Amino acid sequence: MTDLLTIQGQADVRGSRVLSQLISDGVCRSAWHADRALSTNTTALDQIHKGELLPTDCPRVFLADIQTAGRGRHGRQWISETDNLAVSMVVDAGEVASPSAKLLPISVGVAIAQAIEHQIAPMRVQLKWPNDIWLNNSKLAGILIERSSVAPELAVVGMGINVGSAPEQAVSLMSATGRPIDKLEVLESIIIQVSDIMKSHDDHVINEFRSRCLLTRKRITFQYHGMDRSGECLGIDEHGRMNVQTEDGMTTIESGEVSLVRF
Template sequence: MPQWLPQKRLWVNRLPHRRTQAWSSPESFLLTRCQPVSETGPTGWPEGVARHILERVDSTNAEAMRLAPHLSGPAWVLAHRQEAGRGRRGRAWTDPPGNFAASLVMRPEGGAGDAARLSFVAALALHQALIRLCGPHLNIALKWPNDVLLNGGKLSGILLESAGAGGQVATLVIGIGVNLSQAPDVGQVEAGATRPVSLKGETGLTITPEEFLDALAIAFDDWHRQMRTYGFAPIRQAWLARAAKLGETITARTGTVETTGVFEGIDETGALILMTPRGKQAIPAADIYFSGG
């Protein structure tokens, strides 16, 4: 069994690692701030996967990382209230009541690159869960590297964090947020970014976080099994079949550098492939902007 190591962040799609402070005193946090509601899954819940539902927590990713040393296998952590949620690149994120905030903690196989590609598994699982709960006519698309769009607006995001050393990932946490009930305040959204939407606002449907967790856990298990059996190729193919703006001109921004080109796909590592005036470019990490926001 791999040794548990201090936490560091693994950005999706081969973003560089950045060391952060390891969490301490998990017992005190669990006893004073979190109130477990359920630890058993419903019928159809993936075998060997724990299910923790909490009333409130700072962030589900942080709680999942604290729980990791005490777990014998993968576990989902769902919080009804997330008080210090965050998005990519450490951006603060507030979850309105009724929205979905959960994290899956696991010991992945392979190195950091294999772990990062699980963001595509998570995106496909989100797509499958939404279709299962809302019907096949839902207008959903997947935006590279880690967003799910509904009617062109951002419905969901994914954040991966890890603990490990030497290119190996001992612990991986996959954080997922879904605007089930309300879209966040637009003041939280970066200028030019995709507008946020909610499932209820776009469809009128009411899905509880627990209902969504049950569908998502089953869907993730399905897609993860495919990746373990057949590798990344079928995951890549399935993701591209659901990709937003494939074949269209988009802009990738990394820091102050912008690259505009035709979105041709993703490679075997999950990097974005753009055809630019200077030729084909592979972009491992960036924020993506569409024409018109």
């Protein structure tokens, strides 16, 4: 069992208070907070590899005020300054009966969307399969889920949200709403929603995703068995897989990169 709350460096006191409250409320069992980190996912994986993070410590939240070498999917870099949110949550997927493990990326996307919509109502967030969150037709946040062979039952759920600023061709909550957004309020809401959705039924998660799906009825491009393909997105099935109508018939995609065709 690790310390309930580990603080490193000159971490923002307000952030530590939020984490402490989440632990007290039973939303998570432990947390790690630093003023700066290369990557919250990397820190979490390192603790798992060293045997410092056990299932009894989970859910465990990792928060960095500044992330300097975060990772997105396919090795893309995700740098988070002080006005943005870089957080990882380690969950014991073996304890999660519903939603099923294959729905984890979709479940987390729905949870982030619900948390953000609570902050910016009545605006609605869209979800781009498999794990991006969009707002105003631009990327707002991303999810990266990783596991370690040392403890494959533990899923490291990395989340990056553009709160106060965004890279080119992306959007932040502040630019979309025209007002300052407290990233720690976003943090608290997201961790609560992720924790709650782990208790939801699969059909609820699927329906919530479908209601926000960015790609449904849109023309998309994708890779299938190493080949570039295109077609009309028909949405996700009950297993969270993407169905696409191509000129050769319907194709079901379990994972991979999907792009919206812009005219």
